[in-house]
Amino acid sequence: MKEDIVLTIHKDQDGDALKVTLEGRLDTMTAPELEKELKGSLDDVRELTFVLTDLEYISSAGLRVLLMAQKTMSSKGSMKVTGVNDLVREIFEVTGFTEILTIE
Amino acid sequence: MPEKSVREMGELERLHHSLAARVFHAVMMGAAILGLVALLIGLGAYAYAMANQFIGESFGLARSTNAVLEKALDVEPLVMEVMDRYRSLSEEERNTMGEESYNEFFSGIEEREDYQTLRAILKIFLDSSDVNDVYLGVYDPDTKALVYICDPDDSEEYGFLPGEWEELEERELNKFITWDGEGKLHDTSNTDAYGWMCTSGMPVAISDKTVHCFVLSDITLSEIAGSLKHFILQYAVAIIIATVLLGVILTRHMKKNLVQPINAIAGAAEQYVADRKNGVEDTDHFTRLNIRTGDEIENLSLVFADMEKDLAEYEEHLTTITAEKERIGTELALATRLQADMLPNIFPAFPERVEFDIFAMMEPAKEVGGDFYDFFLIDDDHLGMVMADVSGKGVPAALFMMATKIILANLAMVGRSPKEVLEGANNAICANNREEMFVTVWFGILELSTGKVTAANAGHEYPVLKPAGGNYELYKDKHGFVIGSMEGLKYQQYELLLTPGARLFLYTDGVPEATNAENQMFGTERMLETLNAHAGASPEEALQAVRKAVSDFVGGAPQFDDLTMLCLEYKGPEKG
Secondary structure, three states: OOOOOOEEEEEEEEOOEEEEEEEEEEOOOOHHHHHHHHHOOOOOOOEEEEEEEEEEEEOHHHHHHHHHHHHHHHOOOEEEEEOOOHHHHHHHHHHOHHHHOOEO | OOOOOHHHOOHHHHHHOOHHHHHHHHHHHHHHHHHHHHHHHHHHHHHHHHHHHHHHHHHHHHHHHHHHHHHHOOOHHHHHHHHHHHHHOOHHHHOOEOEHHHHHOOOOOOOOHHHHHHHHHHHHHHHOOOOOEEEEEEEEOOOOEEEEEEOOOOOOOOOOOOOOEEEOOHHHHHHHHOOOOOOOOEEEEEEOOOEEEEEEEEEEOOOOOOOEEEEEEEEEOHHHHHHHHHHHHHHHHHHHHHHHHHHHHHHHHHHHHHHHHHHHHHHHHHHHHHHHHOOOOOOOHHHHHOOOOOOHHHHHHHHHHHHHHHHHHHHHHHHHHHHHHHHHHHHHHHHHHHHHHHOOOOOOOOOOOOOEEEEEEEEOOOOOOOEEEEEEEEEOOEEEEEEEEEOOOHHHHHHHHHHHHHHHHHHHHOOOOHHHHHHHHHHHHHOOOOOOOOEEEEEEEEEOOOOEEEEEEEOOOOOEEEOOOOOOEEOOOOOEOOEOOOOOOOOOEEEEEOOOOOEEEEEOOOOOOOEOOOOOEOHHHHHHHHHHHOOOOOHHHHHHHHHHHHHHHHOOOOOOOOEEEEEEEEOOOOOO
16 A cells, blocks of 8 residues: 555635645545545634645545535535646546536 | 473472472471571570589589588687688699698598588588589689688599699689679689589688688589480471471462462363363352462462353354454455446447447456446447445445446436436435435436537546547546536536447546555556556556556555446447
8 A cells, every 4th residue: 555645634714714725636445534534623614625736646535525515515615626737637637527517 | 481381390399399398398497497596596595404413412402411511510720720720831832732741731531520520511402402512712812723621532543632722713713802792602623633613602600801702613514515405306206296297287378278279270281272172151160269378379260260250251252253244255246246246347249239349347446346337238339337426435425426326327217318417316315315425426318329418528538539530638628517416407418429439438436536555646647548548459558557567557556446447439330
């Protein structure tokens, strides 16, 4: 197992705005971690922002977590994704996620 | 580490490893030292008591004699007569003592009546006691001598005549003439003539205070030495017997309370290990010990008993878990086979069809995967092709994949267009998808008579197209959103025309996103390069080449995504 396959999740809450910075790889192995992190902390959030500047890779399992977050947020506030790099943008485009995510 | 284990030791060696023997040795040693110390103390005490008794006897005799003399006889005239004559002697005359002439100075004394009475009284006391001598003498500080007045001892050797004297040590002289009447006046000295000798004395009252007259009593202490020898002998025997007895008792005690329980625990441990090796379960070797020493040994045995029980429980638990794991493993293996069997995997798939050649493969990252391909003849002229990737991996993804595959095939088989198939599948899956899983699907239908492909893409990778005689290139088609997350989505479909010799290559993200140890991805560039390097190869050979290239690229890093590919070659309409 490669040791550098990790994901660093940094959360920054400001009132009802939550900024989640992801660093590393969001794949099958790390996606459950993010899912767990988000599950408990979205209750009082109206404005969710993902910062993906240092996200190296996102797999379908990672996309699923983003999709779940998007669904949760669209019912009570807003969600946007920032700092999308070329690789991640390509994945978003191929999978059609550009259509449903607010990318800045 | 010890040189060898207890198991490897012989009987004799085990005996030497004995706490009891060690205890016995320690007890013997301790008792011997203790006995010796006690012997020395006892010896001292005994000698002291003996000496005290002797001195008491001697002093008592002197006192009794003096008391009798006070009542029976006035010795002062006799004493003064002897002392007057003694004091009148010159130094030279005094030193002639032992010669006949010296006794001439004291002639007539022995004939005196009071002398003879005195001598008779002293004689009675001497004969009736254990002392060596009882006599009357004067301590003369001027000449530092003891001047004999009357000595009842008849012997030539030890007897003294009146006026005869003996040289005195300063210590003895001072002790006697300054006595304050307290305790027992005595002095012990080692003399050449008598050995250890104790002289006790009782002052006789004389009106001339310069004359220190005493009734003296001599007793030799050498007899004490003799009785000491006897004492040591008896004592030593007693000590030896006591030591051995103590050693035996303590050793027995140790054996019973320490060694036997420990040996029992060791024995139980051996039995336990032997039973474990032979696969005997439910042992109670330690529980059965029932050691009741009420100390650490008992605690030790209880700890072992607990351990035995806990280990048994743990093992039982472990066995259950292992069995469960094996069962799950077996089921997973079965699921893997089942999943593989669900996909068309016999090639050539349609040996009777000359219009096309198709090959596909799926290698899941886990036992079961979420990727899948599919192809099937919808009717005599239409071939349906699916390449799909379910989010996530493992059993959940595999179950989701199965459902998707069936739904897609069912919708296609009733003659719907690719767009309609994807929309229908999306609605069907969304209706019951609480886990928020989704699947990306590329679905196309090839019209065998014309080479026309109608396709729709739900968030899947770009297909790769190779025109006849050209290179493999990505075909950037229009993308819809993934299937399974939003109901009512619309998909767009497009058409491609394959000329004879053209190829279509489909894959999942496992191919371009295969990652090596340096965290680099295989990428679509390498994928296309590999395909073009094998432009003339059959679909099967092309897929094998890509698979090998991915494998070489990844090297030692584990494959962490499914690897699924499909390649179709259109050969043109059936002639005839």
